[in-house]
Amino acid sequence: MKQFLISHYTSNKIKKMNNHYILCGLGSVGKQIIEELRQNGNDVCVIDTDIDQKNYCNKEELLFIEGDASDEEVLKQAGVDKAKGLIAATGSDATNVFIVLSARHANKDLFIVARANEKNSLSKLRQAGADKSSLAHRISGYHMATMVEHPSVIDFLDILTNSSTHSFRIEEVYIREQSSVANTTIKAFFDQTESNISVLAIFKGSADNYIMNPKDDHIIVPGDRLIVMGGREDLDTVLDRIEKPKTE
Numbered sequence: 001m002k003q004f005l006i007s008h009y010t011s012n013k014i015k016k017m018n019n020h021y022i023l024c025g026l027g028s029v030g031k032q033i034i035e036e037l038r039q040n041g042n043d044v045c046v047i048d049t050d051i052d053q054k055n056y057c058n059k060e061e062l063l064f065i066e067g068d069a070s071d072e073e074v075l076k077q078a079g080v081d082k083a084k085g086l087i088a089a090t091g092s093d094a095t096n097v098f099i100v101l102s103a104r105h106a107n108k109d110l111f112i113v114a115r116a117n118e119k120n121s122l123s124k125l126r127q128a129g130a131d132k133s134s135l136a137h138r139i140s141g142y143h144m145a146t147m148v149e150h151p152s153v154i155d156f157l158d159i160l161t162n163s164s165t166h167s168f169r170i171e172e173v174y175i176r177e178q179s180s181v182a183n184t185t186i187k188a189f190f191d192q193t194e195s196n197i198s199v200l201a202i203f204k205g206s207a208d209n210y211i212m213n214p215k216d217d218h219i220i221v222p223g224d225r226l227i228v229m230g231g232r233e234d235l236d237t238v239l240d241r242i243e244k245p246k247t248e
Helices: 008-015 028-039 053-059 072-077 093-106 121-128 136-149 151-161 186-192 232-243
Strands: 021-024 044-048 063-066 085-088 111-116 132-135 168-174 197-206 209-212 225-231
Touching (some): 008 063, 021 028, 021 093, 053 063, 072 093, 085 093, 093 111, 121 132, 132 136, 136 151, 186 197, 197 232
Parallel strands (some): 021 044, 021 085, 044 063, 085 111
Antiparallel strands (some): 197 209, 197 225
């Protein structure tokens, strides 16, 4: 069995957590991911084979496990069965593939994002079970090209995604079968909330099937994923109502 190290403090904290994120690989990319996740108030557990990363995690008050994230026992220690999502962000595509395979086997409902360094690794990561995979250099290249061509667009997107410094944010909401918003129109539900919320798009199963800027009379059905934007307090109220089951 592969060896791993986890403190009693970390183990006890993880046992009490739900809907947290697991980050596998704490390089420069991983540290940026942590910063973004924590800005939104998310709990994060880090897994890395490098014990030197423990000092960074202690300084940042992050939960840390020294071990191989492709080992299911290590993932179990990180609370993979209760986690909301996992990010495979090591610098090795082969390692990320094994991490994804193990994580998917441990939790079939886990949302998994994986980093790729080579283009031909994208399909392998998806086949292994990743919900999303991306080339880090492609994202940074796109961001910089758009920055020079359309600087105001990038400024606006940065405002939208940096929810820690602004009074509004964007959320993705999954509509369950018993949700109070299921089988109602956008206007009927969001008028009832008496809040200033905009439905930017509705994804119907995949990124290839979506409706941008849906009309007020569009009927929301179970399985839809709504991308909504609004003030923090308004969104909290709406999200709470969406999660509540429909009353008879």
